Amino acid sequence: MKDTGTAIVKNKRSAADREGAGCHAQVQQSVDHLPKILLVGTPNVGKSVIFNKLTGAYVTVSNYPGTTVEVSKGRGRIGDTVYGIIDTPGMYSMMPITEEELVTRDLLLTEDPDLVIHVTDAKNLERMLPMTLQLCESGLPVILVLNVMDEAESLGLEIDVRKLESLLGIPVVATVAAANKGLDILKERIRKYGESVA
Amino acid sequence: MENLLHDFRYNESLEEAIRRIEGLLKSAYRISKRQIALLLLQGDEQIEKLIDDREPGSLEGIKQVVKETREKFDQPLSYVIALERQELASRIAADVITQKPKKASRVSEVLSRLTIQPLTGIPILLLVLYLGFYKFVGELGAGTVVDFLEGTLFEEHLNPWINGIVETYIPWKPLQELIAMDYGVLTLGLRYAVAIILPIVGFFFLVFSVIEDSGYLPRLALLVDRVFKKIGLSGRAVIPMTLGFGCGTMATMVSRTLETKREKFIATFLLALAIPCSAQLGVIMSLLSSHPGAMLIWLLFMAVIFLFIGFLTAKVVPGTPSNFYMEVPPLRMPKLSNVLAKTFSRMQWYFVEILPLFLLGSVIIWLGNLTGVFNMLLSLVEPIVKLMDLPAEAAESFVFGFFRRDYGAAGLYDLNSTGALSPRQLVVAAASLTLFVPCVAQFTMMIKERGLKTAAGMAAIIFPFAFLAGILLNALLKLTGVL
Known part of the structure; x- marks a missing residue:
């Protein structure tokens, strides 16, 4: 039985925001009753790019941290299942400091996601792993995405994805989302994950 | 394992x-x-x-x-x-992870360093502003493109045609004026929105998207961090602030990314007071571009106000400056597809947001004219406008501006095209209009983000301040005989 879920802090602005804040080209499709995928990660790692690719919608994407300050929800078909996909403002750890971080953590505490995709910047894997750890500690089903792999490679970083996968015990996918690389594998992993849960 | x-x-x-x-x-x-x-x-x-x-x-x-x-x-x-x-x-x-020798070219690293160090960073900033905003948005967007759309398309062809049709088929004068003539929904509202504001905003968003995607903004944040500290902000505030040059409403929302309440307050206030939005900026640049001296004075005046008021606010509002920490992403070549998609989605948002307001504005002005309220407002503002040595007609721009910032600026554009303004009057009008109350949308966002009391308080300060600053600037310019 799912618990009754109280929002940690009643996000008093959320309803009002949804109307007026379209300038960031947020997407608000209904994702009720769909299996839910939450995209989380530090700012500027490409969560919104992946959101756009998975849903076919467009939310604003930029090259600086903090582009997304609002939650976007969209629908995306992966395999035979339609998922509700939720893009979140960047978050550095499970202990939120700023308002947008709090928004994301609230989602983790209230949305009951079927899957959490932790999007990271492959260049800074070492700094990003603590959050993967925190997500796993929270008992959430996590897929780790190493995004912007191309930049990591051009810095001479070679990452053994297989080994990382077995050390962490969760699926790990390397991507260059902006160039559409690795997304098929990500979808495949999501599909498998869905099957294993079902 | x-x-x-x-x-x-x-x-x-x-x-x-x-x-x-x-x-x-x-x-x-x-x-x-x-x-x-x-x-x-x-x-x-x-x-x-x-x-x-x-x-x-x-x-x-x-x-x-x-x-x-x-x-x-x-x-x-x-x-x-x-x-x-x-x-x-x-x-x-x-x-x-295995570290292999780097394949990355050093070019982007060198460029990255150059943008952050003050000695090279400031010239680069000026170059970006000059090329991106002055040349591209100001001259090409607000100049050439608006001239064509507004001057040629609307003034020479569409408006006379609409006026003709309306005069022929609609016998009742007030209804004629609702649709066409000086303040009509089509001849004024639609013209302002489509021919003046939209192209300027579109050009701005295009440049801004390229700058955003290149990763320049976080570097700019590092560059100006020290100055921003003085006004109670940190380098982090660069993003809402620069975004404010696009749209103050959007920027006020993004001020959410700032860490402390104090920073959010100061940023919201400065956005409402001293940062012109792209529509204003574009119109002002095209107005002042024929008088480089006037442009420089306006620029200096706004910079001084921004820093001075920021400094004062930081002194008055309690709290300590927050520490600045920001991830600096690599410089990247912007992807054309994303730049275009983003520009398009922002223009679409902007258009959907402004067009109804512009049309509604025409209707309200029409109603105001019919009932005499508009004239009453004008007669209230006129004496103040005269204190700034501006022609009585400039009062219209201020009354418009109350409704929407860009609307006011567009009104000024109209006024100037009749050749009614001297360089000094242009500077004074541009400056006080820039300072003048934020538009309805921005104000709504201020209420949403900072609460009604704070937002109303800010407006109550800004309102008299804009006029006072205009009067002072005019007196100063007259006294020194610069313009």
């Missing part, structure tokens, strides 16, 4: 505390009790509140455990926990 994540344990004192807290937690939560316990140990107030809501009885015992555990360590528990996590992360990273 071992599963490091799953087997990961903190040091024994922490683990014991976690076990004890887990034992005290009675309800089920959507995340594991282990994580809840860890957050409580780190002093997370939100989680404490959650526990207090759900199972108030458990809280006291938990607090006791947290207190006892804290006493066992010299450092804050959040630090101890973060450190142990990071140690594991580093171990894993070392295990899976």
